[in-house]
Structures are given as structure tokens and as C-alpha cells.
Amino acid sequence: AGGTLELLLAACGGNIATTPGSSTPGTAKIPDTGLMVPGQLQWGADYVDGAPYVFKDPTNPNNLIGFEVEIAAAMAKLMSAAPKMIETDYGKLEPALLANQFDFVMNGWEVTPDRQKTELFSDPYYRYGQQFVVRSDDSRYANLSTSSNVQLKDFEGLKVGTGTGFKAADYLATDAKVITRLYDGNLPMDDVKQKKIDAMLVDVPIAAYYVLGAGPAGKPDTALKPIGKPLYLDNYVVGINKANPHAQELLKEVNQAIAELKKNGALKKIYQEWSMWNDQQAEIGIS
Amino acid sequence: MHHAVPSSTSRRRSRLVILDYIFYVAFALAICAFCYYIYTFRNTALLILPFLLQGAGVTIAISLISMILATIFGLLAALGCLSRFKLVRLIATLYVELVRGTPLLVQLSMWYFGIGLFLARLGFSPYATAFQIMTVLQNNSLVPDMFNGIFYGIIALSFNYGAYLTEIFRSGILSVDKGQYEAALSLGLNEGQVMRRIIIPQAIRIIIPPFTNNFITLIQDSSLLATLSVIELEQQTFALAFPLLDSNTKLFVFVLGALFYLIICYPLSRLTRYLETRMAVAY
Amino acid sequence: MNSEQDRTANASSHPHISTGLPQPPDLVESEIIIQTKGLNKYFGDKHVLKDINFAVRKQEVVALIGPSGSGKSTLIRCLNALEQASSGEIYIQGQKLDPYLPVKQLIPIRRELGMVFQNFNLFPHMTVLQNVIEAPLLVRKIPRDQAVALGEKLLAKVGLSEKRDVYPSRLSGGQKQRVAIARALAMQPRALLFDEPTSALDPELVGEVLKVMKDLAYEGSTMVVVTHEMQFARDVSDRVVFMSDGMIVEEGDPEELFKQPKNKRTQLFLERILSVLP
Amino acid sequence: MNSEQDRTANASSHPHISTGLPQPPDLVESEIIIQTKGLNKYFGDKHVLKDINFAVRKQEVVALIGPSGSGKSTLIRCLNALEQASSGEIYIQGQKLDPYLPVKQLIPIRRELGMVFQNFNLFPHMTVLQNVIEAPLLVRKIPRDQAVALGEKLLAKVGLSEKRDVYPSRLSGGQKQRVAIARALAMQPRALLFDEPTSALDPELVGEVLKVMKDLAYEGSTMVVVTHEMQFARDVSDRVVFMSDGMIVEEGDPEELFKQPKNKRTQLFLERILSVLP
Amino acid sequence: MQWLLEAFPAFLVGARNTLIYCVVSFPIALVLGLLLALMSNSPFVWLKTPARVFIEVVRSTPILAQMFLLYYGVGAVLVQFNLSSIDNAWSAGIATLALNYAAYEAEVFRAGFLSVEKGQTEAALSLGLTPWQNFFRIVLPQAIPFMIPPFVNDFIYMLKDSAIVSVIAGTELTAVLSFWVSRHGSNSLPGYVLAIALYLILSLPTSYVARFFEQRLRAAL
Numbered sequence A: 001a002g003g004t005l006e007l008l009l010a011a012c013g014g015n016i017a018t019t020p021g022s023s024t025p026g027t028a029k030i031p032d033t034g035l036m037v038p039g040q041l042q043w044g045a046d047y048v049d050g051a052p053y054v055f056k057d058p059t060n061p062n063n064l065i066g067f068e069v070e071i072a073a074a075m076a077k078l079m080s081a082a083p084k085m086i087e088t089d090y091g092k093l094e095p096a097l098l099a100n101q102f103d104f105v106m107n108g109w110e111v112t113p114d115r116q117k118t119e120l121f122s123d124p125y126y127r128y129g130q131q132f133v134v135r136s137d138d139s140r141y142a143n144l145s146t147s148s149n150v151q152l153k154d155f156e157g158l159k160v161g162t163g164t165g166f167k168a169a170d171y172l173a174t175d176a177k178v179i180t181r182l183y184d185g186n187l188p189m190d191d192v193k194q195k196k197i198d199a200m201l202v203d204v205p206i207a208a209y210y211v212l213g214a215g216p217a218g219k220p221d222t223a224l225k226p227i228g229k230p231l232y233l234d235n236y237v238v239g240i241n242k243a244n245p246h247a248q249e250l251l252k253e254v255n256q257a258i259a260e261l262k263k264n265g266a267l268k269k270i271y272q273e274w275s276m277w278n279d280q281q282a283e284i285g286i287s
Numbered sequence B: 001m002h003h004a005v006p007s008s009t010s011r012r013r014s015r016l017v018i019l020d021y022i023f024y025v026a027f028a029l030a031i032c033a034f035c036y037y038i039y040t041f042r043n044t045a046l047l048i049l050p051f052l053l054q055g056a057g058v059t060i061a062i063s064l065i066s067m068i069l070a071t072i073f074g075l076l077a078a079l080g081c082l083s084r085f086k087l088v089r090l091i092a093t094l095y096v097e098l099v100r101g102t103p104l105l106v107q108l109s110m111w112y113f114g115i116g117l118f119l120a121r122l123g124f125s126p127y128a129t130a131f132q133i134m135t136v137l138q139n140n141s142l143v144p145d146m147f148n149g150i151f152y153g154i155i156a157l158s159f160n161y162g163a164y165l166t167e168i169f170r171s172g173i174l175s176v177d178k179g180q181y182e183a184a185l186s187l188g189l190n191e192g193q194v195m196r197r198i199i200i201p202q203a204i205r206i207i208i209p210p211f212t213n214n215f216i217t218l219i220q221d222s223s224l225l226a227t228l229s230v231i232e233l234e235q236q237t238f239a240l241a242f243p244l245l246d247s248n249t250k251l252f253v254f255v256l257g258a259l260f261y262l263i264i265c266y267p268l269s270r271l272t273r274y275l276e277t278r279m280a281v282a283y
Numbered sequence C, D: 001m002n003s004e005q006d007r008t009a010n011a012s013s014h015p016h017i018s019t020g021l022p023q024p025p026d027l028v029e030s031e032i033i034i035q036t037k038g039l040n041k042y043f044g045d046k047h048v049l050k051d052i053n054f055a056v057r058k059q060e061v062v063a064l065i066g067p068s069g070s071g072k073s074t075l076i077r078c079l080n081a082l083e084q085a086s087s088g089e090i091y092i093q094g095q096k097l098d099p100y101l102p103v104k105q106l107i108p109i110r111r112e113l114g115m116v117f118q119n120f121n122l123f124p125h126m127t128v129l130q131n132v133i134e135a136p137l138l139v140r141k142i143p144r145d146q147a148v149a150l151g152e153k154l155l156a157k158v159g160l161s162e163k164r165d166v167y168p169s170r171l172s173g174g175q176k177q178r179v180a181i182a183r184a185l186a187m188q189p190r191a192l193l194f195d196e197p198t199s200a201l202d203p204e205l206v207g208e209v210l211k212v213m214k215d216l217a218y219e220g221s222t223m224v225v226v227t228h229e230m231q232f233a234r235d236v237s238d239r240v241v242f243m244s245d246g247m248i249v250e251e252g253d254p255e256e257l258f259k260q261p262k263n264k265r266t267q268l269f270l271e272r273i274l275s276v277l278p
Numbered sequence E: 001m002q003w004l005l006e007a008f009p010a011f012l013v014g015a016r017n018t019l020i021y022c023v024v025s026f027p028i029a030l031v032l033g034l035l036l037a038l039m040s041n042s043p044f045v046w047l048k049t050p051a052r053v054f055i056e057v058v059r060s061t062p063i064l065a066q067m068f069l070l071y072y073g074v075g076a077v078l079v080q081f082n083l084s085s086i087d088n089a090w091s092a093g094i095a096t097l098a099l100n101y102a103a104y105e106a107e108v109f110r111a112g113f114l115s116v117e118k119g120q121t122e123a124a125l126s127l128g129l130t131p132w133q134n135f136f137r138i139v140l141p142q143a144i145p146f147m148i149p150p151f152v153n154d155f156i157y158m159l160k161d162s163a164i165v166s167v168i169a170g171t172e173l174t175a176v177l178s179f180w181v182s183r184h185g186s187n188s189l190p191g192y193v194l195a196i197a198l199y200l201i202l203s204l205p206t207s208y209v210a211r212f213f214e215q216r217l218r219a220a221l
């Protein structure tokens, strides 16, 4: 599949603004034979509601930024390829991947039993958890902080919001006594602030961006505060289409790149920059 | 409903006319307040304006092309519905009923992931084809990454709206007095001439208002192309708004996006009114 | 100017409708233009035309009268293939009008007869002149300038020259009907069929249309007129045909039929319609 | 049955329309029911009614004739406040009809006059009986059983008893117009206004409506009739008013006016309309 | 396929919620639409212009933006008065749907009234009926059969449009669908089929009943 496309793109590659990655001396060069278009690392993600993974820079909307943008750039550099984000609606990432519209998905992707049937997964590049966020002036949580012990059952009988399709939605569904609100697109920070719900449960990077002010225009949101340690730890991985003829090679190369980034401290730097660095990363070998 | 409120008296009117002036003042104040609202966010507005304009451009282009194609689909299917041949009628009716009965979102997926993938397997890729053509013309950078989504999105939109337009065209054609057919036939015009010269020109007058209504809903429905990863005005607005931390600024971006839709759609409803009155000249 | 005269000469030398000097009606030839044989028409179960045998000779004016629902309209609509007869035969100028012919082949037969409808059926989106020249342009395919000249001549004939660029909605009923007559004449048909041409008109406006029809009759046009204007039927027609309940009940010379109707139903009908007050 | 009779007695003792024994027209009182003084009406710039002075006495039958566009309809629509007069005064039964009155206060004056429209304007979503009793129920607020009895009586009067539960779409034109008359009578108005009540009817159906109107006239109803039926105007009306170009040009006894019209325009109009053929 | 059984009750709840949104919003939209139609035909500018402005602005902007405005905009004001609890997904969803559709129904009403001949009003007025009696007894009943088909169209549109409340945590059918589809992305087809079937079950009886009433009402005309 896509054979013609490859040839065509290769044939007229001259017109594409490619910036061949200059191989930095000192770092091991990783081959790029698994890529559909040589010299171009195409990854699928959704930037529309993608902060802080991949999104438009609020201070200069011309730029796409986000911690995964930086990871992809670093990986591409190792492979001497140009990174190219292929915008894909989050709900359609899976079919688009299976249709070989890009090399791999990298958009806070997790391993699920369903996905295992059709996808190969890389080594984890981030270990994330779920973070509760409440109003700062909520007297019920006045003496709780990120080091406190907060569990899902603490929110029984209360309203907790998260995004449609988020892993948190599944966890919330496990306790029927918690009243779950699922939001499509716009996350419920305002709803918490406007006292429409009591808390939200989101991935750590999201809480870091919206509450701790990790982004470029970021300043901490004093109206909200995260409470409790991250729960339900899981890994972000890169997803590759099993049916892609180069799947195995690509997997190997991606894993090599991730290992290299873990080793040379590039990942740690990125996570620190985005206020996402925490103790859990040691479990996947970043130190 | 000039019927419902007949001759109001001028004495009562004079009292109520004062309310008219109060209204004018209030209306002017409201517009000033809205302008001031935009002014307070002028920095954000200036920052995101180019992006909203670009999104609006995509929306307009998609809607315009879709509407033209939908008109063609609708006209063909309407003529099919009125055809003398049973098979043609059946196909046209089937098209209308199936397409109207299923959600547009599902149709979009079907075109993009169903038919699109099937054609890709056969070696047809709209993106590659367009890229190739534009390469020959030395400006393939004009072909957007989301070209595949736009291509199948436009097909799905126009196919869907073609079904609605079919019904509008059909009822418009049927609303022309039967006597007009008979008069034209008795003068010796053939069926094609009757349609082209007599029936359709008269049907257009009746068709225009619902046609524009559909155009307006099509413009708003074009945002569903988001599922095909097309970033048009609504998705552009979202992409600009969601990463914002300040809720008021975020709300302002939504308001500005809505204003763009208003700017696109409102002239269309004015145009309808204008055409309606212009066409009424002969009547 | 010269070519203008040429065209006028052409048009009036056309044999179908004599636009030249008036000819006295006694020059009528016996050539048959319309003929039906055993015509039957059903609408569903309803037997609307029952075994109609009917003929119209060249330059003859036939008035078709009868109570409402007796099938008069249906009969003349069958002649023009606007309705398909259920059985029986129709000959127009000797050509058989087979209802199962494809539409294309109906056209040349259809244009032999010009139809004038009760409610005019002018094309509202065209000016008066465009209404008149539309069919000559499309069907007879004559050049536009000739068509315009013809249209102007016909409008002058029905007394509407100054209305040529007006839309039909601006015309009075009588004027509309005269345009409809001009439109039918523009196709130079063998015969004209009128379906109650005055019954949608204000009483005052009836006169102007009847005058035009009377002129046409005097010039020797062949006409079939469904009418409630008994005075017109009596004064102008060569023959009156009385229909009732789908059948031709009585026909004959107008003077005789009006004075001494033989059939009971004819008597009843004439009584009711001639004395409006009970 | 007793109460039924009571109601009938009630109804016939109502002074507005005598439903009792016919009274010969010479018993006419000189009470004035409708009067206009210096009535003017403009549509935009168009001067449609010019200084109309017009009066109708009790039990008088006035025929309003005149060419199309002369303002006859506008005049009787002004009397009913369906159009607002531009200047001048209208008195109905002595009450002044001020066009600037609030709608509420117009209603009692409006119901003094019953209007019968050319195209009937029956309410298509109601049966014949409902059409007749709707206004008595809503406006006069009489109990439903009385209203039904009244409605049935009136339908009997116009000869439509058996159609009481039929929808108007199932009626012929003449029947529709008779229902419209019954509907107007149900409000027991002082006078009836007819706007060309027969001109939308097939010639055969005209008779039945004129018969009902003739009966009403004979019973002493007050009526203003816009009509093109010259025979009716001559036979039934007490006075004929001829309008032309927004003015009352001539009025007088029907026999005289028809035989020897004084005004030139009247002569011309009568010539045209009485001899349909030019 | 397996998960569909597990999800079935949730889909039913979603369908029920969709129905509630529409059954509550649509009558409100009808009443508001009637009001707007009456206002926009008023001779007074202060009644007419607000109605026209409302109709044009609401029709020309996306319903999603209106939803955000009602939910967050109004919510931001209400929170000052500690009233934000009344501005939840239900009330905001119903208000948005009702206001949005009111603009469309207003135009349907206007066309419906125009379709009733002027002579009907004249006949009613000359019989002495008041303008309101004329409106409710004569004009409205005749306009209704004409208006039923567009109303039904709009109701069916609304069944699908109510999906927009999913952006503010409304749990209607589409929200349920996307929740389950996001969990089982690789074999989501049965979910779509089930959702379409439920939408059809909601919409088909509506159009059937409406057609029945339309025919009955038209029978008299």
C-alpha cells in the first residue's frame, strides 16, 4: 500500500522543504530505513486539543510546540530525518495509522488490549499518572497537597470531570459512586473554577500545563491546585502499524532512538522544561 | 402575519413609537459595548486574526466547491426523481433516502476510510495526483497536507447536501403550474426545451430561499470535516482557544470565531432577500 | 425596411392562417383538419368521453357547449395529446395521433394545433414579446429578427403593440388572453383550440377577446371554441356541438339549435344558462 | 322542542334582519344605516376614492356598478374598516367609524355589517356548520346549542341543510357562496355587503346564489351589492349607483338608469357590458 | 462485539438523554419561534429589529459557539452570585438547542402564516373576530398542516444536533458512542451501527406520526 505515493513523493522530493538532519558528531547515528519516506519522520498527532503534547504556541500561533514535538525532533535528528507532524483528528488516529498515513502515532498513546491486536509498541518514553485538580479555595481540600495521599474513593458522591477518550475516564468508570463528567475538546478547568464540578482527573502533563503553568506563556493558575500523588501509573509509547511492511525495522530504530535520548539526558531536559519531571521516570530508565 | 396585527391605531402607536427611539439608543449602546469588548482584547485579536482568516478561507473554499457540486448532484437526482423511467426514479429516490437517513459524520468516515482507502489500494491518491499536477506547474507547495481530507470531505459534503437539494429542486419544479407544461408542449417545445426555458427559470424563484438556507447550514456543517483532520474555521478557532489559560481570553476567541461565521453567512441571507425581490419584478 | 416588407409578405403568404384580405366564410373548403373516430377516454374508472366522432373542416368555426363536467375540456385536450385517449383514433391533417408515439414524434403533430387556455398560461418570467416568439425560435427555428418581426405583427393584430416589453403580471385578463392568442398564432397552426377563453375574464374584458376571435373567424381561421358565451356561439360559429355526460348529444346550425333544441338535455341546459335569474 | 321554538321566535324578533313574514319593500323606513361623507382613499399616491357621499337606508337594496378599477371594492371594504379611509367620515347605524379607533372598539361597529366576498373566503379547516356558528360563538358569545340551532336554520334558508357536516372543499362554488351568505347572516348584521358574489362562479351556478339574494331582498334585508349581473341589478335593486374612476358618477332608479343613462361614461359602460359582442 | 453487550445499557441511557434534550427543547423552540415570528412582523421597530437581529445572528453562527457562550459566559457571571449550579450541561444544552432552533422555527412560522390567504383574515375580521381570535382560530389552524413537514425535519435535525452538548459533558447518544469508540477504537463499527439504529428508532416514529397528522389535517383543506 502507498507504493505509488512513496515513489511519487520520492520523485518530486526536491520540491519539499526538507532540512536534512545534520548528523551531530559524537552521537550514534541511527538508520532510517523504516521510514515510509526516506529522510522524513512522519508522526500522527492532533494539535487542536493537544496541549501540552502538541499545540499552537499561544504567543505565536505560527509555531507548533509541545513536549512531544521536541521528542520527535530529537528522534528525527538522531535518524538524520526531518520531523513532520501529520495532523489527524484524535478519534481517527487509529484508522489513519492503519491506513499508513504516517510512520507512527505519538500522542500520549498507551498500550491497550484492543490496540495490541493491530499495533506494535515502542519502549516507553514517559511514565505518567492521573492527577486530581481542585479549586485552591475549596475548603474541603485546604490542607492537601501533591504529597498527600488522595484516592478515587475520596471523590465518591462528588462530580469529577475529564476528557472524552482519556484514560482517566476508564478509571473513573470503575467507581460507580463517583459522578463522572466527560468533556469533548475543551477541558473542564473553567467548570472547576465555576464550581460546576468538584474536581478534574487528568494526565500529569495536562495538569502541569494548565495548572503549574509549564507552557511558554505559562504562569501558574492560582485558582486551581493539583492534589495527591499521580495515580494509575502507565506509559506513553509510540504506536506502529503491524501491517506496515517496515514495522519491525521502524520499531527497532524508534527504540534505539528512545534509548539514546534516555541515555544522553535529552528526555529529562524536555520533561523538566515542561514541569513533568518526577520520580516515576526512574521506573522506565530515565535518570 | 400582517393579518394578525391589523390596523393598529396611530394614537397607541405614538405612545409606542417612543419605545422605538429607546430601542435605537439601546441598540447603538449594545453595538458600542460589543466593539469595546473586542477592543479590550485587541492584542489577542491581532495575534489570531491571520489564522482565523486562513481558517475562514478554507471554510469558504470547501463550502463553495461543495455547494457547486451539491447543486449538480441535486439537479441530476431531481431530474431523476421526475424521470419517466422507473429504474432512474428508483435510483434517485434511493440516493435521497439513504443519504438523508444517515448522519453526515458516518458518511464522511465512509468516504475517507472506506472508499478513499479502497481507491488508494488501487493506486489512486488525490494528494499524490494533485501534488504531481502542481509539481508540473512548479508550485506543489500549494497542495496542503490535508488535501486528502479536503478532497473526500468535499465529496461527502456535496453528496450529502445533494440529497437535500434534490428534494428542494423537485418540489420547486413541481410547484410550477402544470398549465405551463401544457402551454409549452402545445406550442411544440420538446421536453428538454420545456425544462430549460420554461420550468426551471420559474422554479428558481421558489428554490432560492431554501437553497440559501441549505448553503448556510452547509457552511456550518463543513466543520465536521474536522474528523478528516481538515483544519477549517471552527478547528482553527479551537486550536487557538484550547491552549489558552485565561478563560476570558478563551471565550473571546470563540466569540471572534463565531463573528467570522456571521460575516460569512449573513451576506448570504441578504443576497437571498435581494434575489427574491429582484425575481419578483416579473410577478 | 425592404427586408421588413419581405418578411411580412412571407408571413402572409403562409397557407395555414391567412393574414391577408378577409375571405368570406362561404369559401370554406371541405378539407378535414381534425377528425376523431370512436374516441373514448377513462380517468381511472370514470368514463369521461364516450365514443366521440367529431370532425372539423378547414375554415370552420365550431362552438363546443355543454354543462360543467361534460368532457369538453378533455376532448380538446385529447386532440392536442395533452391527455392520452383510451381508445379510438384521432387524425390531425390526415396524420394519425398515436398516443403511444414517442414525445419527439408528437411534436410536429402538436404544433399543427394552437391551444388557448382558460387561464392563459402565459410564461410569467418572459415579456409579452418573448412569450410570443419563444416557440417560433425554438421549434420553427426561424432567425431572431424574423421572429421579432412576426411577434410584433401578431401583437399589432391583437392590439397590444405597446405592451411588447411588459411582463404578463402587469396585464389585465383580457390583454393576457390576447397575448395567449398571439402566442398560439405565432406557430402558424392549422387550427386553433380555445378552452373557455373568456370565462376567467371580467365581463367588461370579455368583449376585447371575443372581438379578436371574431376577426380570426372572419379571416377564415379554423377554430374549435369551448364557450359559455352563447351569443358568441350563435353569432360567429358555423356549427354548435352540445356535449353532455361525455357524449355529443346534439349538433347543428347555431340558429336552429338555439331556437329549437331537439334533445331534452340541450333544452334544459339552454334554459338554465340563458335565463340567469330563476 | 319548546326551547327550540323559543329560540326561533327570538331570532325572528331580532330587529336587524327580519326573518319573519316578508314585508313589501314600500314599508321601508327612512332610517339610514350606512352613510359616508366626503370619503377619500389613497393607495400611496393613487387617489382611489374621490369625495364619496353615499347613504343606504334600512331595507334598501343598492347595486354598485362600474368598470374594473373604479373603486367599488375599495368603497365597501372601507365601510367594513378592512381598508382605512384617508379622510372623510363613515357612520354605521349612527356610530362614527373612526379609522384610528383601537381594533377592539372597531369590532362592535364591524359586526353591524356582514360581508360576502367574491371568492367566498370560507374557513377551509371547519365544516359548513362550524363556519356559520364560529362568529356567533366567539363574538356574540351565545351558547353552543343556540348557535347550532341558528346555524341550522340559516343553512336551511340557503338550502344547504344536508351539507352541514361537510368541509368547504367538497362544495361547488355556488354552494360555497351560499354558505358564505349564511355565515354573514349568522351575525345578524344591519346590512349585508356583497363584493361581486357571482363572478367567481360557473355561469350555471350563478342562478342559485342570485336566488338566495333575491329572497333576502324580498324579506327586507338591507344590502349593498357590487355586481356585474345587470339583470339582477335591474330586477332586484332599489337603486343603482354607478362609479367610475373613484367617483360616484350617476345614481338612480334602475329602470331609468339602464334605459336612459345621463352621463356619457355610464352610457359607454352599459353599452360595453350589455352587448358582449362589439 | 463483546463490548457492545456491556455497553448496551449505556447506549440506551444516551438515547434516552438525547430524547429528553429534544423533547424539552423543541416545544420551547416552537413557542419562542412563534413569539419571534410575531415580533418580526410587528410594526414597531423595538419589537421587530431585536427579533430580526436574533434570528439572523443565531442562524449565521455555529451552535457550538453559542453553547460555549451560554455555558462559560453565563457561568462566569453566575459564579459571582453563587448560582453557577443552575448552569449545568442540562440547562445550557436545552437553552442552546431551544434558542438556536427558535430562530429557524420563527422563519417556518412566518412562511406558514404567509401561506394562509389574506382573505381569510378579512373574512374573520369582518365577522367581528378580534385579531387574536383570528390568529388562533383561523390563521394558525390553517398554517399548521403547511408547517408540520419543516417542523419534523427540524426535530430530526435536532436529534442529531443535540450531540453538541457532549462538549460540555452532556451524556447523550453521541457522547456515549464516542466514549465507547475511544475505548475500542479498532472495532468500532458495531458501535456506530448501534448508534445509527437508535437514532433511527428515535426519528422514524416521529416522521410517521407527523405524516399521519399532516394528512388528517390536510384532508379538510
Ligand SMILES: Nc1ncnc2c1ncn2[C@@H]1O[C@H](COP(=O)(O)OP(=O)(O)OP(=O)(O)O)[C@@H](O)[C@H]1O
Pocket (backbone or CB within 6 Å): C043, C046, C048, C066, C067, C068, C069, C070, C071, C072, C073, C074, C075
Ligand atoms: N385528471 C383527471 N382525473 C380524474 N378525473 C378527471 C380529470 N380531469 C377531468 N376529470 C373528470 O372528467 C370529467 C370531464 O371533465 P372536463 O374538464 O372535460 O369537463 P368540462 O366539460 O370541461 O367542464 P367545465 O365546463 O367545468 O370545464 C369531469 O367529471 C371531471 O371530474
Ligand SMILES: Nc1ncnc2c1ncn2[C@@H]1O[C@H](COP(=O)(O)OP(=O)(O)OP(=O)(O)O)[C@@H](O)[C@H]1O
Pocket (backbone or CB within 6 Å): C202, D043, D046, D048, D066, D067, D068, D069, D070, D071, D072, D073, D074, D075
Ligand atoms: N392594496 C392596494 N394597493 C394599491 N392599489 C390598490 C390596492 N387595492 C386596490 N388598488 C387600486 O385601487 C383601484 C380601485 O380598486 P378596486 O379593487 O376598488 O376596484 P373595483 O372597482 O373593485 O374593480 P373590480 O371590478 O376589478 O373589482 C384600482 O386601480 C386598484 O389598482
Ligand SMILES: [Mg+2]
Pocket (backbone or CB within 6 Å): C072, C073, C074, C195, C196
Ligand atoms: Mg373545462
Ligand SMILES: [Mg+2]
Pocket (backbone or CB within 6 Å): D072, D073, D074, D195
Ligand atoms: Mg372589486
